[in-house]
Amino acid sequence: MSYKNTKKSSKGSPRSSKQGGRSGARMNAKSTKQQKPDFTKAAKPVKVKKPKKTAADSEHTQVIQWYPGHMTKTKRRIEKDLKLVDAVAEIIDARIPISSRNPDIASLTTGKPRIVLLNKCDMADRSSTAKWVEYLRSENVRAIPVDCKSGRGVDKFVPVLSELLSKRIESYKAKGMINPTMRVMIVGIPNVGKSTFINRISKKNKAVSADRPGVTRGNQWFTVAKGFEMLDTPGVLWPKFEDQTVGERLAFTGAIKSDVMDTELLAVRLLDLLKELDTPEFKERYKLSDDDLKMQSYELLELIAKHRGMLISGGEPDTERAAYTLLDEFRAAKLGRVTLELP
Ligand SMILES: Nc1nc2c(ncn2[C@@H]2O[C@H](COP(=O)(O)OP(=O)(O)OP(=O)(O)O)[C@@H](O)[C@H]2O)c(=O)[nH]1
Numbered sequence: 001m002s003y004k005n006t007k008k009s010s011k012g013s014p015r016s017s018k019q020g021g022r023s024g025a026r027m028n029a030k031s032t033k034q035q036k037p038d039f040t041k042a043a044k045p046v047k048v049k050k051p052k053k054t055a056a057d058s059e060h061t062q063v064i065q066w067y068p069g070h071m072t073k074t075k076r077r078i079e080k081d082l083k084l085v086d087a088v089a090e091i092i093d094a095r096i097p098i099s100s101r102n103p104d105i106a107s108l109t110t111g112k113p114r115i116v117l118l119n120k121c122d123m124a125d126r127s128s129t130a131k132w133v134e135y136l137r138s139e140n141v142r143a144i145p146v147d148c149k150s151g152r153g154v155d156k157f158v159p160v161l162s163e164l165l166s167k168r169i170e171s172y173k174a175k176g177m178i179n180p181t182m183r184v185m186i187v188g189i190p191n192v193g194k195s196t197f198i199n200r201i202s203k204k205n206k207a208v209s210a211d212r213p214g215v216t217r218g219n220q221w222f223t224v225a226k227g228f229e230m231l232d233t234p235g236v237l238w239p240k241f242e243d244q245t246v247g248e249r250l251a252f253t254g255a256i257k258s259d260v261m262d263t264e265l266l267a268v269r270l271l272d273l274l275k276e277l278d279t280p281e282f283k284e285r286y287k288l289s290d291d292d293l294k295m296q297s298y299e300l301l302e303l304i305a306k307h308r309g310m311l312i313s314g315g316e317p318d319t320e321r322a323a324y325t326l327l328d329e330f331r332a333a334k335l336g337r338v339t340l341e342l343p
């Protein structure tokens with residue numbers, strides 16, 4: 001994996017270590033460590049069936065290594081910087097709300113007011129996003145669906161946050177602080193849209209964002225609205241996962257680079273899901289009939305390569321090229337709005 005640890009220092013944090021004591025005193029570090037994540041545990045297993053074994057499986061053992069060393073440091077820094085903030089906003093991917101929810105974050109941030117943003121909902125199935133919002137609310141998690149690309153839903157954030165922090169603001173005022181500034185840490189997996197969210201909410205393009213994981217390398221503070229400052233952080237993943245499908249889904253959506261795994265096998269796994277989801281965009285784009293969807297996924301990948309004219313010398317289908325194309329087009333939502341995980 002080609003992540004590099006290029007930047008280590010926090011930029012322009014408005015609170016010195018002295019100031020950090022203000023919130024630090026309120027943080028219960030012990031209970032933070034012992035708490036279990038909330039809804040990820042309660043969430044039922046995904047309703048999408050597990051990918052079936054295919055011919056390609058027998059030839060490949062897919063071991064996904066995605067936890068580069070600098071992420072351990074990032075996690076430690078999050079623990080440290082939590083002392084500086086009044087609230088935490090966790091951004092998750094509306095297409096994979098289970099797999100994109102870092103199980104460490106809920107426990108790391110225990111005791112802090114928290115909002116979950118279901119981002120990229122322009123690429124997720126509308127009714128599934130509504131179910132997720134409802135589910136999270138039933139778990140007492142304040143959730144807001146957003147589309148940071150167009151900005152839809154972003155304006156709901158400050159009012160919800162103000163409500164969540166109203167007691168805190170009042171108590172600062174009671175202590176004599178006029179117009180206290182609330183500081184919010186933005187956390188989430190790589191490439192989920194943390195920096196884009198900050199740019200949207202502040203109506204400025206100051207946070208660097210790009211469509212690849214690992215863009216933000218160090219913490220950076222931004223003034224985003226009157227009385228609110230936000231800390232942009234590098235994306236964090238967790239070191240272990242019990243379920244291999246979590247890693248695959250993170251790769252489908254671009255949270256981890258696909259070059260850490262076999263692209264053809266990843267595409268075969270994605271096809272297993274796309275066959276079941278059966279969106280008109282998917283069939284139309286690759287000129288597939290209902291009968292074609294009954295094929296084994298590797299054969300289907302070969303057919304997609306043929307339909308796209310992707311051939312290697314001798315006229316054989318170029319399945320590797322087709323695999324890259326399929327993944328790219330899925331990530332760009334050209335195969336329809338899909339949610340891979342349901343509550
Ligand atoms: N379609 C769509 N794309 C989005 C949305 N939000 C962000 N993006 C895109 O997702 C990509 C990643 O955005 P970033 O803001 O760089 O993500 P990040 O979480 O800061 O990523 P790291 O800094 O690498 O952890 C960019 O290409 C954004 O344009 C959204 O709501 N919808």
Ligand SMILES: [Mg+2]
Binds near residue numbers: 194208216232233234
């Ligand atoms: Mg970023």
